[in-house]
Amino acid sequence: MPDKILPRESAQPRTKSSSSYCVPVSEIITVRETEADSRTKDNGRWQKMSQKATEAYPYAFTVSCVKRARQHHWRCNDVTFHCADGTVCQQWVQTIRDQLSALTRRPKHLLVYINPYGGKQQGKRIYEEKVAPLFSRASISTNVIVTEHANHARDHLKTDVDLKKYDGVVCVGGDGMFSEIVHGLISRTQRDSGVEQNHAEEKLVPCGIRIGIIPAGSTDCICYATVGINDPVTSALHIIVGDSQPLDVCSVHHNNTFLKYSVSLLGYGFYGDVLTDSERKRWMGPVRYDFSGVKMFLTHNYYEGTVCSTCQHSGQLYSGDSQDFQMDDNISSSEYGSDWRMIRGKFLAINAASMSCACPRSPKGLSPAAHLADGTTDLIIVRKCSRINFLRHLLRHTSKDDQFDLSFVEVHRVRKFHFTPRYCESDWDLRQGSGEAGPGKRLFRRICRDHPACGCTPAHSNWNCDGEILPHANIQVGVHCQLIQLFARGIEEASVFEDLGSHSAM
Ligand SMILES: CCCCCCCCCCCCC/C=C/[C@@H](O)[C@H](CO)NC(=O)CCCCCCCCCCCCCCC
Numbered sequence: 001m002p003d004k005i006l007p008r009e010s011a012q013p014r015t016k017s018s019s020s021y022c023v024p025v026s027e028i029i030t031v032r033e034t035e036a037d038s039r040t041k042d043n044g045r046w047q048k049m050s051q052k053a054t055e056a057y058p059y060a061f062t063v064s065c066v067k068r069a070r071q072h073h074w075r076c077n078d079v080t081f082h083c084a085d086g087t088v089c090q091q092w093v094q095t096i097r098d099q100l101s102a103l104t105r106r107p108k109h110l111l112v113y114i115n116p117y118g119g120k121q122q123g124k125r126i127y128e129e130k131v132a133p134l135f136s137r138a139s140i141s142t143n144v145i146v147t148e149h150a151n152h153a154r155d156h157l158k159t160d161v162d163l164k165k166y167d168g169v170v171c172v173g174g175d176g177m178f179s180e181i182v183h184g185l186i187s188r189t190q191r192d193s194g195v196e197q198n199h200a201e202e203k204l205v206p207c208g209i210r211i212g213i214i215p216a217g218s219t220d221c222i223c224y225a226t227v228g229i230n231d232p233v234t235s236a237l238h239i240i241v242g243d244s245q246p247l248d249v250c251s252v253h254h255n256n257t258f259l260k261y262s263v264s265l266l267g268y269g270f271y272g273d274v275l276t277d278s279e280r281k282r283w284m285g286p287v288r289y290d291f292s293g294v295k296m297f298l299t300h301n302y303y304e305g306t307v308c309s310t311c312q313h314s315g316q317l318y319s320g321d322s323q324d325f326q327m328d329d330n331i332s333s334s335e336y337g338s339d340w341r342m343i344r345g346k347f348l349a350i351n352a353a354s355m356s357c358a359c360p361r362s363p364k365g366l367s368p369a370a371h372l373a374d375g376t377t378d379l380i381i382v383r384k385c386s387r388i389n390f391l392r393h394l395l396r397h398t399s400k401d402d403q404f405d406l407s408f409v410e411v412h413r414v415r416k417f418h419f420t421p422r423y424c425e426s427d428w429d430l431r432q433g434s435g436e437a438g439p440g441k442r443l444f445r446r447i448c449r450d451h452p453a454c455g456c457t458p459a460h461s462n463w464n465c466d467g468e469i470l471p472h473a474n475i476q477v478g479v480h481c482q483l484i485q486l487f488a489r490g491i492e493e494a495s496v497f498e499d500l501g502s503h504s505a506m
């Protein structure tokens, strides 16, 4: 490597001294020859070089690289290096370009879908102003499609696209838009491999193409939980450097019919009701969730039914870290066999979190220790309790206190679960031996369900499946380990932000 090179002093914290600057090649976005001007823009600030120095080092090149900022934000930082010799300068630029082209995990061609109506309806502007210029600097070519209706992206991916032309699919929008991409790609992959999605026990084939998310939604919990922040520039940079993060996907079936896939939250009761109520208030934007959240908190609906879950996988006993979680005394050998745990009762919420579900409302999320890619989902069961106790549980999502350390909350790390609402359980009353709800009472419950104005608690809620309402309460869920890959790397440790000198390459 050429040795006569003088970096501009920059405000980058990684600078070890005024004459050395370390950047891992894997974090370089691009390099270009620049005018050796006495005024150089480094780190967004104009810096002046002395006349003498400019004369001694008349050649320059600029490296654009990742710079870490607070709270997991990434930014693109320009550092200009000055050389005495033009050939040396060119050699540097060529060497860096060669090193960059040897990075095979970086995408070159991307298919981008923009939802112009997600979140605060800023998707198009965010992409054009913040993301497209970065992709173009990184020499990534794009095919951009602005969606015209719901499920446009999903159906396009399912049937029309030649996926071989692309190294990744990017969505600009929220969790709902991401869900469209996931459904399109998984369905396409299964169809191409001859796998029948309607069979709940079928092993699904992993998708071969990575997905990027540019956050422009209302919750953006997938971005928050896999990158650490919902910031468009940060996500664009993770795509450019070619990060990979596998993700588990839950399949949801009703009898032997496929309903949906879920990657973040499957929530019955409270989160199902919040979503159902908030869909009618879409015009409010992201604040609709807070409005409906308060309303459903005050309504305090509870639902009866049975949850059966297992942490076994393909006939082998699961030996993961489920002992981290408190176990309950509901363990029973049920009709499913002794490996299944059956929990019956009245619930305020049944939540399956396949990732932490961290979001701006709850930076630690619904299940702070959930794994992104271990083939399990965290089943959180909140039994019927007083409003004040439920509020204690909710409030703990926003503080350091453990939201599971309450007598009416339990959590199990599972690979499969089924839920049957009470009104679907034909033999419930026989098993209870109470005769409490005979045919007359059942008819009454049906009338109540059909006429909510009577004021009693409704018989069933809806499932919130990653922000989409599911029409069936009775569902079977299985986790498919690492079915998809994201352009992300999981949440970086704080130490990465403090000291980067150890993996330098220049
Ligand atoms: C007192 C403050 C308590 C704050 C408790 C905050 C807990 C928040 C947990 C958020 C979990 C988000 C899970 C992500 C799910 C996504 O797949 C999905 C699609 O984007 N988003 C939603 O369904 C959107 C779901 C949005 C749910 C918002 C719930 C807001 C609850 C507010 C309750 C207030 C009670 C106040 C009583 C006076």
Ligand SMILES: Nc1ncnc2c1ncn2[C@@H]1O[C@H](COP(=O)(O)OP(=O)(O)OP(=O)(O)O)[C@@H](O)[C@H]1O
Residues within 6 Å of the ligand: 114, 115, 116, 117, 118, 119, 120, 146, 147, 148, 149, 150, 151, 152, 172, 173, 174, 175, 176, 177, 178, 180, 216, 217, 218, 219, 220, 221, 467
């Ligand atoms: N052109 C479009 N017109 C109407 N709806 C669309 C269009 N494109 C996509 N959608 C649908 O809009 C819904 C919401 O989009 P998105 O997830 O991007 O935003 P959000 O719901 O505000 O955010 P979040 O999911 O993070 O809460 C998705 O379910 C998606 O299917």
Ligand SMILES: [Ca+2]
Residues within 6 Å of the ligand: 248, 354, 355, 370, 371, 372, 373, 374, 375, 376, 377
């Ligand atoms: Ca998981």
